Amino acid sequence: MSHDDLRRAGFKDRTRVADARERLLAAVTPHDRTGRLPLVDADGRALAETVAAARDVPGYDRAAMDGYAVRAEDTFGASGRSPAVLRLAAADDDGDGESDEAAVNPGEAARVHTGSELPDGADAVVMVEHTEQFGDEVEVFDALAEGENVGDADEDVRDGQSLYDPGHRLRPSDLGLLKSVGVREVEAYERPRVAVIPTGEELVQRDPEPGEVVETNGLTVSKLVERWGGDASYRDVVTDDEDALREAVESNLDHDVVVTTGGSSVGERDLTYEVVDDLGEVFVHGVALKPGHPVALGDVDGTAVVMLPGYPVACVINAVQFLRPALKRAGHLPSEPFPTREATLTRKIPSEPGVRTFARVRTEPGEDGEGLEATPTRASGSGILSSVALADGWVVVPEEREGIEEGATVAVENWEWSA
Structure with missing residues (x-):
């Protein structure tokens, strides 16, 4: 034509x-x-490469509880009536003038806190509430298995583990994870x-x-x-x-x-x-x-x-x-759907069959204080900018429907969401 x-x-x-x-x-x-970017400049960018971890995280076996690091075999048979009695391990002194973490020898225990490195020789952690300390001795009232209350060196991330594929849009949490695994820059679109x-x-x-x-x-x-x-x-x-x-x-x-x-x-x-x-x-x-x-x-x-x-x-x-x-x-960016919130429609939305209609709505808490109510600002009209700018989102009426009745539950689409 x-x-x-x-x-x-x-x-x-x-x-x-x-x-x-x-x-x-x-x-x-x-x-x-594409180009290589330091992590501080990579927020929101789409990766152009597969990114893998350059090291284990946390990188060491660590205590998962506050308590005492022990050798599990030293606690076999321990109970409230018959505790295992262990000596407090002495801090190592390698001559550098600083006191190092205690190594745990047979029959010994070392005080640890959640997240701290497991001392050499220990393979389990007994929770502090299952112990009682008397001077340089600790009574243990719980029998432990090897590895109990211990987080492995690769508990979070494994060295060489694939983390993100090309096209992934980096978020702030991604950048923190990448820094933790030894990645300092990425190839991004x-x-x-x-x-x-x-x-x-x-x-x-x-x-x-x-x-x-x-x-x-x-x-x-x-x-x-x-x-x-x-x-x-x-x-x-x-x-x-x-x-x-x-x-x-x-x-x-x-x-x-x-x-x-x-x-x-x-x-x-x-x-x-x-x-x-x-x-x-x-x-x-x-x-x-x-x-x-x-x-x-x-x-x-x-x-x-x-x-x-x-x-x-x-x-x-x-x-x-x-x-x-x-x-x-x-830009190789994922086209994710906008977030939506359910609301009860306070007025009917008219629409024409065969046409997808975008009805701008305001939302506010319902009268009972629970849920949301959506009130149309305007279902049609192309020139009223305030009907968009003063709305909280819009309700999409699909082509196969002829309007939506008052009282219906609708999805309010937050089209101004940043992604």
């Missing part, structure tokens, strides 16, 4: 969300740029690079005059890109002019993904999808979601182009549904 025909017809045929996302991801090529191009002749970055609109979509999308693990290049506003739009797209094809905001519908000033189709291919134009069906997806010279609607709510919803998975694929 020609561009003029599309303008006259509107969006009669809209691609389902899952199908549109699948086509987009097929057009995204994961980049191969660079963050995917995303060019964010806001379009529209009415947009300004300053206080607006009558007829002007403050540019917000580019800022919002850029910060979402960074939150999702990418590097955003937030470009200047491009006016509704084919030559200017063409130059803006072509000059940013060195990025992994190009995303535009505005100009994706079928109006006289909606030129972005025409420009991208002339430069390459637009393979999706119009998606069965609400609000925000006028999204377009394409490819120019091997670079995926995501054309987001200009209305702020539609822009955000489509960025989450399409830009986020494209960015994740480009």
Whole structure:
């Protein structure tokens, strides 16, 4: 269908969300740029190598309880009525002027604390509550087996143990573990690079005059890109002019993904999808979601182009549904689902069959103090930015449902979660 025909017809045929996302991801090529990073700089980065432990952790046998380190065979037959009586082991003195940990010889015990290294000669720890000390002797009221109350040298991690595979996104706890096993730097993928191009002749970055609109979509999308693990290049506003739009797209094809905001519908000033189709291919134009069906997806010279609607709510919803998975694929990052919370719906959410609906909701504790209640801020409407910014999440109504009734239990998706 020609561009003029599309303008006259509107969006009669809209691609389902899952199908549109699948086509987009097929057009995204994961980049191969990597580099070695110290752990302090590696948080949130995707590994480009398998990482294994360089040593055992903790690296020594240790006491798992406060008590006394003993030889298990010296406690055989010990009981409350017939305790084993052991001598306190003397601290070693190797002539360096410092008192070292006591070695445990037959018939001896040494005081230990949880996590401390097991002395030489000992193979078990008796809990302090099962003992009684008299001067330099200890009565033991419990018979122990070898290894009882002892943590092995490789109890936490084993030398050479594989810890993480390529594509794993490093978290702070991962960095702590890697440091503990002797890893100081890792080979990681660079963050995917995303060019964010806001379009529209009415947009300004300053206080607006009558007829002007403050540019917000580019800022919002850029910060979402960074939150999702990418590097955003937030470009200047491009006016509704084919030559200017063409130059803006072509000059940013060195990025992994190009995303535009505005100009994706079928109006006289909606030129972005025409420009991208002339430069390459637009393979999706119009998606069965609400609000925000006028999204377009394409490819120019091997670079995926995501054309987001200009209305702020539609822009955000489509960025989450399409830009986020494209960015994740480009950067070898896992595309994990957003966390959800169950809540009881306080008002009905209407929706159109065959269309995936995103209803923004506020949540608050229920009247009885238990559970959550979700109140829709707005189920439709693409231009009300506050309906997203002042919401606590959204409820997704799938295509096969015709609304959700008041009182239903729903999953509230926290789409602004940082990963």
